[in-house]
Amino acid sequence: MAHRYYVIAGEASGDLHGSNLMKAMLQEQPDCDFRFWGGDEMSKAGGTRVKHIKELAFMGFVEVLMNLRTILGNLKFCKNDILHYKPDALILIDYPGFNLRIAEWAHEQGIRVIYYISPQVWAWKQNRVHTIKKVVDEMYVILPFEKDFYRQFNFEVTYVGHPLLDAIENYKSQVSETRFFERNSLKECPVIAILPGSRKQEVKKKLPIMLEAVKELKGYQVIVAGAPSLDASFYQPFLQEYSNVSIVHSQTYDLLSNAEAAIVTSGTATLETALFEVPEVVCYIGSPISYLIARQLIKIKFISLVNLIMDREVVKELIQKECNPTSIRGELNRLVIGGTKREQMLADYKTMKEILGGGGASKKIAQSVLKTNV
Structure with missing residues:
Protein backbone atom coordinates (compact mmCIF):
# COMPACT_ATOMS: atom_id res chain seq x y z
CA MET A 1 0.00 0.00 0.00
CA ALA A 2 1.27 3.49 -0.92
CA HIS A 3 2.65 5.68 1.85
CA ARG A 4 0.61 8.84 2.34
CA TYR A 5 2.17 12.20 3.19
CA TYR A 6 0.40 15.45 4.06
CA VAL A 7 2.68 18.39 3.16
CA ILE A 8 2.14 22.03 4.18
CA ALA A 9 4.00 24.99 2.65
CA GLY A 10 2.60 28.52 2.90
CA GLU A 11 4.94 30.68 0.82
CA ALA A 12 6.69 30.73 -2.57
CA SER A 13 10.04 29.49 -1.20
CA GLY A 14 8.32 26.65 0.64
CA ASP A 15 6.48 25.73 -2.57
CA LEU A 16 9.82 25.43 -4.40
CA HIS A 17 11.50 23.35 -1.70
CA GLY A 18 8.39 21.27 -1.15
CA SER A 19 8.20 20.42 -4.85
CA ASN A 20 11.83 19.29 -4.93
CA LEU A 21 11.34 17.14 -1.83
CA MET A 22 8.21 15.55 -3.30
CA LYS A 23 10.05 14.79 -6.56
CA ALA A 24 12.98 13.29 -4.63
CA MET A 25 10.63 11.09 -2.62
CA LEU A 26 8.88 9.91 -5.79
CA GLN A 27 12.25 9.02 -7.31
CA GLU A 28 13.05 6.89 -4.27
CA GLN A 29 9.54 5.43 -3.95
CA PRO A 30 7.22 6.06 -6.96
CA ASP A 31 4.02 5.04 -5.17
CA CYS A 32 4.16 7.86 -2.57
CA ASP A 33 0.84 9.70 -2.33
CA PHE A 34 0.75 13.41 -1.45
CA ARG A 35 -1.97 15.74 -0.26
CA PHE A 36 -0.67 19.26 0.20
CA TRP A 37 -1.00 22.98 0.80
CA GLY A 38 1.31 24.69 -1.70
CA GLY A 39 1.66 26.43 -5.03
CA ASP A 40 2.22 25.76 -8.70
CA GLU A 41 5.58 24.01 -8.25
CA MET A 42 4.21 21.45 -5.82
CA SER A 43 1.22 20.95 -8.11
CA LYS A 44 3.60 20.01 -10.93
CA ALA A 45 5.27 17.43 -8.69
CA GLY A 46 2.01 15.53 -8.25
CA GLY A 47 -0.59 14.72 -5.61
CA THR A 48 -3.70 16.63 -4.58
CA ARG A 49 -3.56 20.31 -3.70
CA VAL A 50 -5.89 21.43 -0.91
CA LYS A 51 -5.04 25.16 -0.64
CA HIS A 52 -2.92 27.46 -2.82
CA ILE A 53 -0.25 29.68 -1.26
CA LYS A 54 -2.09 32.71 -2.71
CA GLU A 55 -4.66 32.17 0.05
CA LEU A 56 -2.11 31.83 2.85
CA ALA A 57 0.58 34.53 2.83
CA PHE A 58 0.16 37.11 5.61
CA MET A 59 3.19 39.01 6.94
CA GLY A 60 3.75 41.12 10.04
CA PHE A 61 1.97 41.33 13.37
CA VAL A 62 -0.69 43.78 12.19
CA GLU A 63 -1.48 41.88 8.99
CA VAL A 64 -1.88 38.62 10.92
CA LEU A 65 -4.33 40.27 13.35
CA MET A 66 -6.34 41.72 10.47
CA ASN A 67 -6.67 38.26 8.91
CA LEU A 68 -7.06 36.28 12.12
CA ARG A 69 -10.50 34.90 11.26
CA THR A 70 -9.20 33.51 7.95
CA ILE A 71 -6.14 31.97 9.64
CA LEU A 72 -8.22 30.31 12.38
CA GLY A 73 -10.61 28.99 9.75
CA ASN A 74 -7.69 27.53 7.80
CA LEU A 75 -6.35 25.83 10.94
CA LYS A 76 -9.68 24.18 11.68
CA PHE A 77 -10.12 23.08 8.06
CA CYS A 78 -6.55 21.71 7.93
CA LYS A 79 -6.97 19.59 11.05
CA ASN A 80 -10.18 18.02 9.74
CA ASP A 81 -8.59 17.40 6.34
CA ILE A 82 -5.56 15.66 7.90
CA LEU A 83 -7.80 13.41 9.99
CA HIS A 84 -9.81 12.47 6.91
CA TYR A 85 -6.65 11.74 4.86
CA LYS A 86 -4.94 9.66 7.59
CA PRO A 87 -1.32 10.30 6.52
CA ASP A 88 1.65 8.16 7.52
CA ALA A 89 3.47 11.40 8.30
CA LEU A 90 2.99 15.15 8.24
CA ILE A 91 5.73 17.15 6.47
CA LEU A 92 5.80 20.83 7.47
CA ILE A 93 7.89 23.28 5.46
CA ASP A 94 8.82 26.57 7.17
CA TYR A 95 5.65 28.76 7.61
CA PRO A 96 5.98 28.59 11.42
CA GLY A 97 3.00 30.64 12.62
CA PHE A 98 0.66 28.08 11.07
CA ASN A 99 2.79 24.95 10.97
CA LEU A 100 3.84 24.92 14.63
CA ARG A 101 0.19 25.01 15.68
CA ILE A 102 -0.52 22.09 13.35
CA ALA A 103 2.55 20.26 14.71
CA GLU A 104 1.31 20.53 18.33
CA TRP A 105 -2.12 19.26 17.35
CA ALA A 106 -0.74 16.44 15.16
CA HIS A 107 1.54 15.24 17.97
CA GLU A 108 -1.51 14.94 20.23
CA GLN A 109 -3.18 12.83 17.52
CA GLY A 110 -0.19 10.49 17.35
CA ILE A 111 0.76 11.61 13.84
CA ARG A 112 4.47 11.58 12.97
CA VAL A 113 5.69 15.16 12.48
CA ILE A 114 8.59 16.00 10.15
CA TYR A 115 9.73 19.63 9.98
CA TYR A 116 11.82 20.83 7.02
CA ILE A 117 13.38 24.32 7.22
CA SER A 118 13.39 25.33 10.84
CA PRO A 119 11.38 28.27 12.14
CA GLN A 120 13.80 31.10 12.83
CA VAL A 121 13.73 30.50 16.57
CA TRP A 122 17.37 31.58 16.76
CA ALA A 123 16.19 35.08 15.80
CA TRP A 124 13.25 35.42 18.17
CA LYS A 125 10.83 33.40 20.30
CA GLN A 126 13.58 31.02 21.44
CA ASN A 127 11.12 29.54 23.92
CA ARG A 128 9.50 27.85 20.90
CA VAL A 129 12.39 25.38 20.94
CA HIS A 130 10.85 23.62 23.96
CA THR A 131 7.61 23.10 22.02
CA ILE A 132 9.52 21.91 18.95
CA LYS A 133 11.39 19.34 21.05
CA LYS A 134 8.10 17.93 22.31
CA VAL A 135 6.10 17.81 19.08
CA VAL A 136 8.55 17.39 16.18
CA ASP A 137 9.88 13.91 15.49
CA GLU A 138 12.53 14.94 12.94
CA MET A 139 13.85 18.43 12.21
CA TYR A 140 15.89 19.06 9.04
CA VAL A 141 17.76 22.39 9.03
CA ILE A 142 19.32 24.24 6.10
CA LEU A 143 21.62 26.82 7.70
CA PRO A 144 24.98 25.71 9.14
CA PHE A 145 24.64 27.49 12.50
CA GLU A 146 21.21 25.99 13.26
CA LYS A 147 22.58 22.59 14.31
CA ASP A 148 24.72 24.18 17.04
CA PHE A 149 21.84 26.41 18.10
CA TYR A 150 19.51 23.45 18.71
CA ARG A 151 22.28 21.49 20.44
CA GLN A 152 22.27 24.16 23.18
CA PHE A 153 18.76 22.90 23.98
CA ASN A 154 19.76 19.21 23.81
CA PHE A 155 17.83 18.69 20.60
CA GLU A 156 19.65 16.90 17.80
CA VAL A 157 18.63 18.06 14.34
CA THR A 158 19.92 17.11 10.89
CA TYR A 159 21.76 19.66 8.73
CA VAL A 160 21.13 18.81 5.07
CA GLY A 161 22.57 21.84 3.29
CA HIS A 162 20.56 24.60 1.67
CA PRO A 163 18.03 23.42 -0.95
CA LEU A 164 18.63 26.51 -3.05
CA LEU A 165 22.00 25.04 -4.00
CA ASP A 166 20.17 22.20 -5.73
CA ALA A 167 17.41 24.36 -7.19
CA ILE A 168 19.94 26.68 -8.82
CA GLU A 169 22.19 23.86 -10.03
Whole structure:
Protein backbone atom coordinates (compact mmCIF):
# COMPACT_ATOMS: atom_id res chain seq x y z
CA MET A 1 0.00 0.00 0.00
CA ALA A 2 1.27 3.49 -0.92
CA HIS A 3 2.65 5.68 1.85
CA ARG A 4 0.61 8.84 2.34
CA TYR A 5 2.17 12.20 3.19
CA TYR A 6 0.40 15.45 4.06
CA VAL A 7 2.68 18.39 3.16
CA ILE A 8 2.14 22.03 4.18
CA ALA A 9 4.00 24.99 2.65
CA GLY A 10 2.60 28.52 2.90
CA GLU A 11 4.94 30.68 0.82
CA ALA A 12 6.69 30.73 -2.57
CA SER A 13 10.04 29.49 -1.20
CA GLY A 14 8.32 26.65 0.64
CA ASP A 15 6.48 25.73 -2.57
CA LEU A 16 9.82 25.43 -4.40
CA HIS A 17 11.50 23.35 -1.70
CA GLY A 18 8.39 21.27 -1.15
CA SER A 19 8.20 20.42 -4.85
CA ASN A 20 11.83 19.29 -4.93
CA LEU A 21 11.34 17.14 -1.83
CA MET A 22 8.21 15.55 -3.30
CA LYS A 23 10.05 14.79 -6.56
CA ALA A 24 12.98 13.29 -4.63
CA MET A 25 10.63 11.09 -2.62
CA LEU A 26 8.88 9.91 -5.79
CA GLN A 27 12.25 9.02 -7.31
CA GLU A 28 13.05 6.89 -4.27
CA GLN A 29 9.54 5.43 -3.95
CA PRO A 30 7.22 6.06 -6.96
CA ASP A 31 4.02 5.04 -5.17
CA CYS A 32 4.16 7.86 -2.57
CA ASP A 33 0.84 9.70 -2.33
CA PHE A 34 0.75 13.41 -1.45
CA ARG A 35 -1.97 15.74 -0.26
CA PHE A 36 -0.67 19.26 0.20
CA TRP A 37 -1.00 22.98 0.80
CA GLY A 38 1.31 24.69 -1.70
CA GLY A 39 1.66 26.43 -5.03
CA ASP A 40 2.22 25.76 -8.70
CA GLU A 41 5.58 24.01 -8.25
CA MET A 42 4.21 21.45 -5.82
CA SER A 43 1.22 20.95 -8.11
CA LYS A 44 3.60 20.01 -10.93
CA ALA A 45 5.27 17.43 -8.69
CA GLY A 46 2.01 15.53 -8.25
CA GLY A 47 -0.59 14.72 -5.61
CA THR A 48 -3.70 16.63 -4.58
CA ARG A 49 -3.56 20.31 -3.70
CA VAL A 50 -5.89 21.43 -0.91
CA LYS A 51 -5.04 25.16 -0.64
CA HIS A 52 -2.92 27.46 -2.82
CA ILE A 53 -0.25 29.68 -1.26
CA LYS A 54 -2.09 32.71 -2.71
CA GLU A 55 -4.66 32.17 0.05
CA LEU A 56 -2.11 31.83 2.85
CA ALA A 57 0.58 34.53 2.83
CA PHE A 58 0.16 37.11 5.61
CA MET A 59 3.19 39.01 6.94
CA GLY A 60 3.75 41.12 10.04
CA PHE A 61 1.97 41.33 13.37
CA VAL A 62 -0.69 43.78 12.19
CA GLU A 63 -1.48 41.88 8.99
CA VAL A 64 -1.88 38.62 10.92
CA LEU A 65 -4.33 40.27 13.35
CA MET A 66 -6.34 41.72 10.47
CA ASN A 67 -6.67 38.26 8.91
CA LEU A 68 -7.06 36.28 12.12
CA ARG A 69 -10.50 34.90 11.26
CA THR A 70 -9.20 33.51 7.95
CA ILE A 71 -6.14 31.97 9.64
CA LEU A 72 -8.22 30.31 12.38
CA GLY A 73 -10.61 28.99 9.75
CA ASN A 74 -7.69 27.53 7.80
CA LEU A 75 -6.35 25.83 10.94
CA LYS A 76 -9.68 24.18 11.68
CA PHE A 77 -10.12 23.08 8.06
CA CYS A 78 -6.55 21.71 7.93
CA LYS A 79 -6.97 19.59 11.05
CA ASN A 80 -10.18 18.02 9.74
CA ASP A 81 -8.59 17.40 6.34
CA ILE A 82 -5.56 15.66 7.90
CA LEU A 83 -7.80 13.41 9.99
CA HIS A 84 -9.81 12.47 6.91
CA TYR A 85 -6.65 11.74 4.86
CA LYS A 86 -4.94 9.66 7.59
CA PRO A 87 -1.32 10.30 6.52
CA ASP A 88 1.65 8.16 7.52
CA ALA A 89 3.47 11.40 8.30
CA LEU A 90 2.99 15.15 8.24
CA ILE A 91 5.73 17.15 6.47
CA LEU A 92 5.80 20.83 7.47
CA ILE A 93 7.89 23.28 5.46
CA ASP A 94 8.82 26.57 7.17
CA TYR A 95 5.65 28.76 7.61
CA PRO A 96 5.98 28.59 11.42
CA GLY A 97 3.00 30.64 12.62
CA PHE A 98 0.66 28.08 11.07
CA ASN A 99 2.79 24.95 10.97
CA LEU A 100 3.84 24.92 14.63
CA ARG A 101 0.19 25.01 15.68
CA ILE A 102 -0.52 22.09 13.35
CA ALA A 103 2.55 20.26 14.71
CA GLU A 104 1.31 20.53 18.33
CA TRP A 105 -2.12 19.26 17.35
CA ALA A 106 -0.74 16.44 15.16
CA HIS A 107 1.54 15.24 17.97
CA GLU A 108 -1.51 14.94 20.23
CA GLN A 109 -3.18 12.83 17.52
CA GLY A 110 -0.19 10.49 17.35
CA ILE A 111 0.76 11.61 13.84
CA ARG A 112 4.47 11.58 12.97
CA VAL A 113 5.69 15.16 12.48
CA ILE A 114 8.59 16.00 10.15
CA TYR A 115 9.73 19.63 9.98
CA TYR A 116 11.82 20.83 7.02
CA ILE A 117 13.38 24.32 7.22
CA SER A 118 13.39 25.33 10.84
CA PRO A 119 11.38 28.27 12.14
CA GLN A 120 13.80 31.10 12.83
CA VAL A 121 13.73 30.50 16.57
CA TRP A 122 17.37 31.58 16.76
CA ALA A 123 16.19 35.08 15.80
CA TRP A 124 13.25 35.42 18.17
CA LYS A 125 10.83 33.40 20.30
CA GLN A 126 13.58 31.02 21.44
CA ASN A 127 11.12 29.54 23.92
CA ARG A 128 9.50 27.85 20.90
CA VAL A 129 12.39 25.38 20.94
CA HIS A 130 10.85 23.62 23.96
CA THR A 131 7.61 23.10 22.02
CA ILE A 132 9.52 21.91 18.95
CA LYS A 133 11.39 19.34 21.05
CA LYS A 134 8.10 17.93 22.31
CA VAL A 135 6.10 17.81 19.08
CA VAL A 136 8.55 17.39 16.18
CA ASP A 137 9.88 13.91 15.49
CA GLU A 138 12.53 14.94 12.94
CA MET A 139 13.85 18.43 12.21
CA TYR A 140 15.89 19.06 9.04
CA VAL A 141 17.76 22.39 9.03
CA ILE A 142 19.32 24.24 6.10
CA LEU A 143 21.62 26.82 7.70
CA PRO A 144 24.98 25.71 9.14
CA PHE A 145 24.64 27.49 12.50
CA GLU A 146 21.21 25.99 13.26
CA LYS A 147 22.58 22.59 14.31
CA ASP A 148 24.72 24.18 17.04
CA PHE A 149 21.84 26.41 18.10
CA TYR A 150 19.51 23.45 18.71
CA ARG A 151 22.28 21.49 20.44
CA GLN A 152 22.27 24.16 23.18
CA PHE A 153 18.76 22.90 23.98
CA ASN A 154 19.76 19.21 23.81
CA PHE A 155 17.83 18.69 20.60
CA GLU A 156 19.65 16.90 17.80
CA VAL A 157 18.63 18.06 14.34
CA THR A 158 19.92 17.11 10.89
CA TYR A 159 21.76 19.66 8.73
CA VAL A 160 21.13 18.81 5.07
CA GLY A 161 22.57 21.84 3.29
CA HIS A 162 20.56 24.60 1.67
CA PRO A 163 18.03 23.42 -0.95
CA LEU A 164 18.63 26.51 -3.05
CA LEU A 165 22.00 25.04 -4.00
CA ASP A 166 20.17 22.20 -5.73
CA ALA A 167 17.41 24.36 -7.19
CA ILE A 168 19.94 26.68 -8.82
CA GLU A 169 22.19 23.86 -10.03
CA ASN A 170 19.14 22.15 -11.56
CA TYR A 171 18.20 25.38 -13.28
CA LYS A 172 21.71 25.92 -14.66
CA SER A 173 21.99 22.34 -15.93
CA GLN A 174 18.71 22.58 -17.82
CA VAL A 175 19.15 26.01 -19.36
CA SER A 176 21.89 26.26 -21.93
CA GLU A 177 20.58 29.36 -23.71
CA THR A 178 17.67 31.18 -22.12
CA ARG A 179 17.04 33.66 -24.97
CA PHE A 180 15.76 35.79 -22.11
CA PHE A 181 15.81 39.14 -23.90
CA GLU A 182 14.25 37.84 -27.11
CA ARG A 183 11.55 35.87 -25.32
CA ASN A 184 10.44 38.92 -23.34
CA SER A 185 10.88 41.47 -26.17
CA LEU A 186 13.63 43.26 -24.25
CA LYS A 187 16.64 45.11 -25.63
CA GLU A 188 19.99 43.49 -24.88
CA CYS A 189 21.73 45.88 -22.52
CA PRO A 190 22.90 45.72 -18.87
CA VAL A 191 20.13 44.85 -16.41
CA ILE A 192 19.29 45.99 -12.90
CA ALA A 193 16.93 43.48 -11.29
CA ILE A 194 14.28 44.44 -8.75
CA LEU A 195 12.97 41.63 -6.53
CA PRO A 196 10.20 43.26 -4.46
CA GLY A 197 8.90 40.09 -2.79
CA SER A 198 6.00 37.71 -3.26
CA ARG A 199 3.34 39.13 -0.92
CA LYS A 200 1.01 41.98 -1.84
CA GLN A 201 1.73 43.89 1.37
CA GLU A 202 5.50 43.95 0.91
CA VAL A 203 5.34 44.77 -2.81
CA LYS A 204 3.01 47.71 -2.13
CA LYS A 205 5.40 49.10 0.48
CA LYS A 206 8.71 48.59 -1.28
CA LEU A 207 8.28 48.57 -5.05
CA PRO A 208 7.45 52.32 -5.36
CA ILE A 209 10.58 53.19 -3.38
CA MET A 210 12.76 50.78 -5.39
CA LEU A 211 11.45 52.19 -8.68
CA GLU A 212 12.02 55.78 -7.58
CA ALA A 213 15.63 54.86 -6.76
CA VAL A 214 16.34 53.84 -10.39
CA LYS A 215 14.27 56.55 -12.09
CA GLU A 216 17.29 58.51 -13.32
CA LEU A 217 19.52 55.49 -13.95
CA LYS A 218 21.38 55.78 -17.27
CA GLY A 219 22.72 52.95 -19.41
CA TYR A 220 20.70 50.18 -17.74
CA GLN A 221 17.28 48.67 -18.17
CA VAL A 222 15.39 47.89 -15.00
CA ILE A 223 13.42 44.63 -14.81
CA VAL A 224 11.04 43.70 -12.01
CA ALA A 225 10.60 40.06 -10.99
CA GLY A 226 6.85 39.43 -10.88
CA ALA A 227 5.87 36.82 -8.29
CA PRO A 228 3.97 33.72 -9.50
CA SER A 229 1.40 34.29 -6.74
CA LEU A 230 0.48 37.80 -7.95
CA ASP A 231 -1.39 38.68 -11.16
CA ALA A 232 0.23 40.88 -13.80
CA SER A 233 -2.53 43.48 -13.35
CA PHE A 234 -1.43 44.02 -9.74
CA TYR A 235 1.92 45.49 -10.88
CA GLN A 236 0.70 47.82 -13.64
CA PRO A 237 -0.22 50.86 -11.47
CA PHE A 238 3.31 50.88 -10.04
CA LEU A 239 5.07 50.72 -13.43
CA GLN A 240 3.06 53.00 -15.69
CA GLU A 241 5.10 56.17 -15.09
CA TYR A 242 8.50 54.49 -15.62
CA SER A 243 9.55 54.19 -19.26
CA ASN A 244 12.81 52.33 -18.48
CA VAL A 245 11.16 49.57 -16.42
CA SER A 246 9.88 46.18 -17.63
CA ILE A 247 8.44 43.21 -15.75
CA VAL A 248 8.82 39.46 -16.21
CA HIS A 249 6.74 36.86 -14.42
CA SER A 250 7.90 33.53 -13.00
CA GLN A 251 11.37 34.05 -14.52
CA THR A 252 13.39 35.18 -11.51
CA TYR A 253 16.31 32.82 -12.19
CA ASP A 254 16.47 33.89 -15.86
CA LEU A 255 16.46 37.50 -14.67
CA LEU A 256 19.24 36.96 -12.13
CA SER A 257 21.30 35.12 -14.75
CA ASN A 258 21.32 38.31 -16.81
CA ALA A 259 21.57 40.97 -14.08
CA GLU A 260 24.49 43.23 -13.25
CA ALA A 261 23.12 44.13 -9.81
CA ALA A 262 19.88 43.84 -7.87
CA ILE A 263 17.62 45.56 -5.34
CA VAL A 264 16.15 42.80 -3.21
CA THR A 265 13.52 42.44 -0.50
CA SER A 266 14.83 40.67 2.59
CA GLY A 267 14.08 36.95 2.63
CA THR A 268 15.06 33.91 0.59
CA ALA A 269 15.65 36.09 -2.49
CA THR A 270 18.74 37.63 -0.86
CA LEU A 271 20.43 34.22 -0.83
CA GLU A 272 19.22 33.32 -4.34
CA THR A 273 20.70 36.56 -5.66
CA ALA A 274 24.03 35.83 -3.95
CA LEU A 275 24.16 32.27 -5.31
CA PHE A 276 23.75 33.72 -8.80
CA GLU A 277 26.70 36.00 -7.93
CA VAL A 278 24.75 39.22 -8.44
CA PRO A 279 25.79 42.15 -6.19
CA GLU A 280 22.76 43.36 -4.25
CA VAL A 281 21.33 45.89 -1.85
CA VAL A 282 18.75 44.49 0.61
CA CYS A 283 15.59 46.39 1.56
CA TYR A 284 13.07 45.95 4.34
CA ILE A 285 10.05 48.01 5.39
CA GLY A 286 7.40 46.71 7.78
CA SER A 287 4.39 48.48 9.22
CA PRO A 288 5.54 50.84 12.02
CA ILE A 289 3.86 48.77 14.74
CA SER A 290 5.23 45.47 13.40
CA TYR A 291 8.71 46.95 13.21
CA LEU A 292 8.61 48.34 16.76
CA ILE A 293 7.51 44.97 18.13
CA ALA A 294 10.15 43.14 16.09
CA ARG A 295 12.91 45.43 17.37
CA GLN A 296 12.08 44.43 20.92
CA LEU A 297 11.98 40.71 20.17
CA ILE A 298 14.56 39.92 17.48
CA LYS A 299 17.94 38.78 18.76
CA ILE A 300 20.03 38.86 15.56
CA LYS A 301 22.33 41.47 14.07
CA PHE A 302 21.20 41.06 10.43
CA ILE A 303 18.06 40.41 8.41
CA SER A 304 19.54 39.01 5.19
CA LEU A 305 20.51 35.35 4.92
CA VAL A 306 23.83 36.27 3.30
CA ASN A 307 24.93 38.32 6.31
CA LEU A 308 23.52 35.80 8.80
CA ILE A 309 25.48 32.94 7.22
CA MET A 310 28.68 34.99 7.06
CA ASP A 311 28.06 36.55 10.51
CA ARG A 312 29.12 39.96 9.20
CA GLU A 313 27.91 42.59 6.77
CA VAL A 314 28.49 41.45 3.21
CA VAL A 315 25.46 43.12 1.62
CA LYS A 316 24.07 46.48 2.71
CA GLU A 317 20.75 46.27 4.56
CA LEU A 318 18.49 49.32 4.30
CA ILE A 319 15.76 49.03 6.93
CA GLN A 320 12.65 51.22 7.53
CA LYS A 321 13.63 54.92 7.14
CA GLU A 322 17.01 53.98 5.66
CA CYS A 323 15.12 52.22 2.87
CA ASN A 324 14.62 55.32 0.74
CA PRO A 325 15.37 56.15 -2.92
CA THR A 326 18.49 58.18 -2.14
CA SER A 327 20.14 55.48 -0.03
CA ILE A 328 19.24 52.69 -2.46
CA ARG A 329 20.59 54.72 -5.39
CA GLY A 330 23.85 55.39 -3.56
CA GLU A 331 24.42 51.71 -2.75
CA LEU A 332 23.46 50.65 -6.25
CA ASN A 333 25.95 53.07 -7.79
CA ARG A 334 28.73 51.55 -5.69
CA LEU A 335 27.80 48.09 -6.98
CA VAL A 336 27.49 48.81 -10.70
CA ILE A 337 30.57 50.96 -11.20
CA GLY A 338 32.88 48.11 -10.22
CA GLY A 339 35.73 48.76 -7.84
CA THR A 340 36.36 47.35 -4.37
CA LYS A 341 32.74 47.20 -3.13
CA ARG A 342 31.61 44.98 -6.01
CA GLU A 343 34.77 42.85 -6.02
CA GLN A 344 34.63 42.25 -2.26
CA MET A 345 30.97 41.24 -2.39
CA LEU A 346 31.62 38.72 -5.17
CA ALA A 347 34.57 37.27 -3.22
CA ASP A 348 32.39 36.99 -0.10
CA TYR A 349 29.74 35.15 -2.10
CA LYS A 350 32.30 32.47 -2.97
CA THR A 351 33.25 32.08 0.70
CA MET A 352 29.57 31.79 1.62
CA LYS A 353 29.09 28.94 -0.88
CA GLU A 354 31.97 27.06 0.76
CA ILE A 355 30.37 27.51 4.20
CA LEU A 356 27.05 26.15 2.92
CA GLY A 357 28.80 23.01 1.73
CA GLY A 358 27.42 20.53 -0.78
CA GLY A 359 23.89 20.16 -2.07
CA GLY A 360 21.53 17.21 -2.20
CA ALA A 361 19.18 18.42 0.57
CA SER A 362 16.00 17.04 -0.99
CA LYS A 363 17.51 13.62 -1.68
CA LYS A 364 18.97 13.35 1.84
CA ILE A 365 15.61 14.13 3.46
CA ALA A 366 13.68 11.88 1.07
CA GLN A 367 15.89 8.90 1.91
CA SER A 368 15.70 9.60 5.64
CA VAL A 369 11.91 10.04 5.69
CA LEU A 370 11.26 6.92 3.63
CA LYS A 371 13.78 4.83 5.59
CA THR A 372 12.06 5.56 8.89
CA ASN A 373 8.61 4.99 7.45
CA VAL A 374 9.04 1.42 6.14
